[in-house]
Amino acid sequence: MNRQHAAWGFLAPALLVLGIFFLLPVIAAFGLSLTDYDLYALADIRHLRFVALHNYWDLLHQPKFWSALGHTFYFVVVGVPLSILVSLGAALLLNSPWVRGKTFFRTALFAPVVTTVVAVAVVWRYIFNTKYGLLNYVLGLVGIHPVDWLGDPHWAMPAIILFAVWKNFGYNMIILLAGLQAIPGDLYEAARIDGASVVQQFRHITLPMLRPTLLMVAILTVSGYFQLFAEPYVMTEGGPLQSTTSVLYLMYNEGFKWWNFGTASAVAFLLFVIMFAVTGLMLRVGRRGEAA
Amino acid sequence: MGPWALRLLAVAALLLAGCSSSRDAHTLTFWTIGREGEAVVKLLPEFEREHPDIKVKVQQMPLSAAHQKLLTAFAGDSTPDLTQLGNTWLPEFAALNALEPLQSRVDRSAVIKPDDYFASIWSINRIDGVFYGVPWYVDTRLLFYRRDLLKAAGFDQPPRTWAQWRSMLAALSHPGQGTYGILLPTNEYEQLMSLALQQPETMLRDGGRYGNFRSAGFKRALTFYVDTFRLRQAPAITNVEAGNPWEEFGRGVYAFYFSGPWNIGEFRQRLPADREGLWATAPLPGPDGPGVGAAGGSSLVVFRRSVHKDEAWALIEYLSRPDVQQRFYDLLGNMPARRSAWDGGSLRDDPKVQAFREQLEHLKPSPAVPEWERIANEMQLVAAQAVAGELTVDEAAAEMDRRADRILEKRRWILDHSHIAQASP
Numbered sequence: 001m002n003r004q005h006a007a008w009g010f011l012a013p014a015l016l017v018l019g020i021f022f023l024l025p026v027i028a029a030f031g032l033s034l035t036d037y038d039l040y041a042l043a044d045i046r047h048l049r050f051v052a053l054h055n056y057w058d059l060l061h062q063p064k065f066w067s068a069l070g071h072t073f074y075f076v077v078v079g080v081p082l083s084i085l086v087s088l089g090a091a092l093l094l095n096s097p098w099v100r101g102k103t104f105f106r107t108a109l110f111a112p113v114v115t116t117v118v119a120v121a122v123v124w125r126y127i128f129n130t131k132y133g134l135l136n137y138v139l140g141l142v143g144i145h146p147v148d149w150l151g152d153p154h155w156a157m158p159a160i161i162l163f164a165v166w167k168n169f170g171y172n173m174i175i176l177l178a179g180l181q182a183i184p185g186d187l188y189e190a191a192r193i194d195g196a197s198v199v200q201q202f203r204h205i206t207l208p209m210l211r212p213t214l215l216m217v218a219i220l221t222v223s224g225y226f227q228l229f230a231e232p233y234v235m236t237e238g239g240p241l242q243s244t245t246s247v248l249y250l251m252y253n254e255g256f257k258w259w260n261f262g263t264a265s266a267v268a269f270l271l272f273v274i275m276f277a278v279t280g281l282m283l284r285v286g287r288r289g290e291a292a
Numbered sequence: 293m294g295p296w297a298l299r300l301l302a303v304a305a306l307l308l309a310g311c312s313s314s315r316d317a318h319t320l321t322f323w324t325i326g327r328e329g330e331a332v333v334k335l336l337p338e339f340e341r342e343h344p345d346i347k348v349k350v351q352q353m354p355l356s357a358a359h360q361k362l363l364t365a366f367a368g369d370s371t372p373d374l375t376q377l378g379n380t381w382l383p384e385f386a387a388l389n390a391l392e393p394l395q396s397r398v399d400r401s402a403v404i405k406p407d408d409y410f411a412s413i414w415s416i417n418r419i420d421g422v423f424y425g426v427p428w429y430v431d432t433r434l435l436f437y438r439r440d441l442l443k444a445a446g447f448d449q450p451p452r453t454w455a456q457w458r459s460m461l462a463a464l465s466h467p468g469q470g471t472y473g474i475l476l477p478t479n480e481y482e483q484l485m486s487l488a489l490q491q492p493e494t495m496l497r498d499g500g501r502y503g504n505f506r507s508a509g510f511k512r513a514l515t516f517y518v519d520t521f522r523l524r525q526a527p528a529i530t531n532v533e534a535g536n537p538w539e540e541f542g543r544g545v546y547a548f549y550f551s552g553p554w555n556i557g558e559f560r561q562r563l564p565a566d567r568e569g570l571w572a573t574a575p576l577p578g579p580d581g582p583g584v585g586a587a588g589g590s591s592l593v594v595f596r597r598s599v600h601k602d603e604a605w606a607l608i609e610y611l612s613r614p615d616v617q618q619r620f621y622d623l624l625g626n627m628p629a630r631r632s633a634w635d636g637g638s639l640r641d642d643p644k645v646q647a648f649r650e651q652l653e654h655l656k657p658s659p660a661v662p663e664w665e666r667i668a669n670e671m672q673l674v675a676a677q678a679v680a681g682e683l684t685v686d687e688a689a690a691e692m693d694r695r696a697d698r699i700l701e702k703r704r705w706i707l708d709h710s711h712i713a714q715a716s717p
Contacts, residue, residue: 039387039388039662040662040706043388044389131535148533239530240478240530257360
């Protein structure tokens with residue numbers, strides 16, 4: 001047996017598992033997206049039609065797909081920078097030598113990540129309640145009129161973003177904290193001796209050293225946030241006026257609520273193409289930044 | 293394969309074995325939706341005493357997941373023996389050919405007498421001439437109203453026509469003070485559908501091939517609905533924001549509440565006893581006189597793949613007995629589907645349920661196509677846009693037709709397709 005055969009021998013089990021549990025379902029789903037598989041086809045397979053790319057064509061002509069895409073982009077464009085800023089801020093605080101009780105805060109800030117969305121959503125629905133909610137109470141103290149957070153189409157998405165950022169920032173915080181701790185302390189020491197201020201140290205040491213970590217965190221967060229589903233599902237059920245219906249929510253409705261698996265698979269593949277393009281773009285921009 | 297994988301396999305095998313052993317010789321699986329399950333388990337001991345050889349296993353599904361779970365069970369070939377099924381879901385499962393026809397069993401039954409049932413509720417269970425389900429309980433939406441507020445505004449009777457209703461709503465709405473004539477949650481389609489059912493035209497045309505929302509009748513219903521919000525006689529909120537409508541109704545925030553029978557229990561429980569006399573129920577007003585309501589509720593159905601059809605039918609007969617239906621009402625407040633159950637027990641003298649009794653004789657079913665639930669959802673989404681002022685009534689009606697036609701495309705193809713198949717030998 002030569003080396004190449006041996007390599008394949010070692011790879012085969014993993015490839016087999018990946019092929020059966022990953023590649024095969026994806027191929028099957030793509031096949032499904034070329035048909036109009038629905039309730040009628042479930043009842044009688046003769047009601048299944050091959051429609052080629054019609055599902056995609058149809059989706060691209062439906063306002064609800066574009067509005068769902070718009071809501072998803074809104075969530076990503078506002079939510080991702082906000083989430084990274086908050087987690088970077090928290091990581092910097094936790095990394096600073098002056099803070100006491102780091103272990104406690106590290107656990108406390110990470111706690112939202114591990115609790116289930118459904119449980120914390122119940123609490124946050126109370127916080128967002130128009131009449132009795134904590135948020136409007138606090139806003140009322142500074143003289144701001146109550147906002148109908150989850151009921152007003154203009155405010156529902158900001159409310160969801162607020163909730164999602166709170167829920168998820170701890171995860172990135174831990175990764176960024178690891179990145180910060182990997183920066184050698186003597187760099188800061190040398191900078192201090194040269195008379196650099198804290199802001200200058202942050203700009204010229206912390207940020208450049210953190211760049212690869214930040215790029216990875218950004219890509220992870222973007223791909224995570226594109227798959228927005230659980231937050232609107234438990235907070236607003238996609239409403240009001242479908243203002244929080246994301247692409248994945250649309251897929252869920254098509255597939256599991258109305259049982260149109262053809263259309264639902266097409267939605268999934270369109271989302272995949274979009275996410276693939278966006279992450280590719282981010283990687284390219286990140287690499288160019290590295291070269292510069 | 294590592295030891296963990298082996299262990300995983302062993303666990304999976306055990307689970308599979310567990311699934312198959314639940315299909316015991318005389319164990320019936322009965323799926324229920326929502327709170328019905330809690331009540332029905334209290335009725336079952338007597339059934340099991342009467343039928344010592346049958347054991348019933350009740351599984352409760354939350355309403356929000358029931359539809360999905362039933363469809364998944366059908367797709368995965370793991371349907372229960374019998375289940376309760378909402379009236380609007382019946383056409384869908386009939387189209388799937390998932391249900392056992394029950395006509396011959398009804399004919400032979402000494403307990404179930406079709407004439408005793410409210411006629412339109414009984415007829416809903418017949419799809420394309422085949423009878424699939426026995427009505428279990430009925431529900432329809434009508435008006436809860438504040439008798440004292442109406443009286444103070446100079447009205448001694450609840451409205452009988454839309455015109456009377458409109459003038460009452462106008463007199464009772466003071467949006468500046470935060471009080472409104474009526475609460476119409478904008479994410480529930482039943483209210484608009486009830487108004488639309490009062491029209492001569494049906495909501496779908498040509499045997500359920502196309503939407504018919506551009507008909508004069510539907511536009512009249514939609515105009516009335518949208519005007520209620522435009523005139524600020526109802527707040528444009530969903531039931532998520534309405535939060536606790538019962539207490540607000542008690543405080544006089546709303547004079548009317550357009551809702552279903554389960555709220556009789558809610559109001560009794562949540563309002564102080566001395567306010568009991570302040571509210572009452574009334575049948576729906578129609579465009580020119582007493583109006584029809586939407587026929588809702590649940591039926592009991594047997595799945596075609598069940599191996600215990602006789603036992604399942606025995607349970608259906610037991611649950612259909614008038615005395616059992618009365619006890620079911622006492623436990624939960626779900627209204628019996630047969631008239632004789634209304635003539636005794638706590639239902640007979642309860643003034644709050646009399647309006648329901650009256651309304652139940654005047655019901656119309658929603659269109660019997662499997663796509664109806666979805667079309668009704670789209671109808672409501674478009675209606676909510678019209679309420680928000682984004683669409684005019686004409687634009688909304690055209691948009692509803694467009695969406696309904698798109699949803700019904702497959703149905704049209706199948707109807708035409710099977711026509712060809714039948715024509716050619």
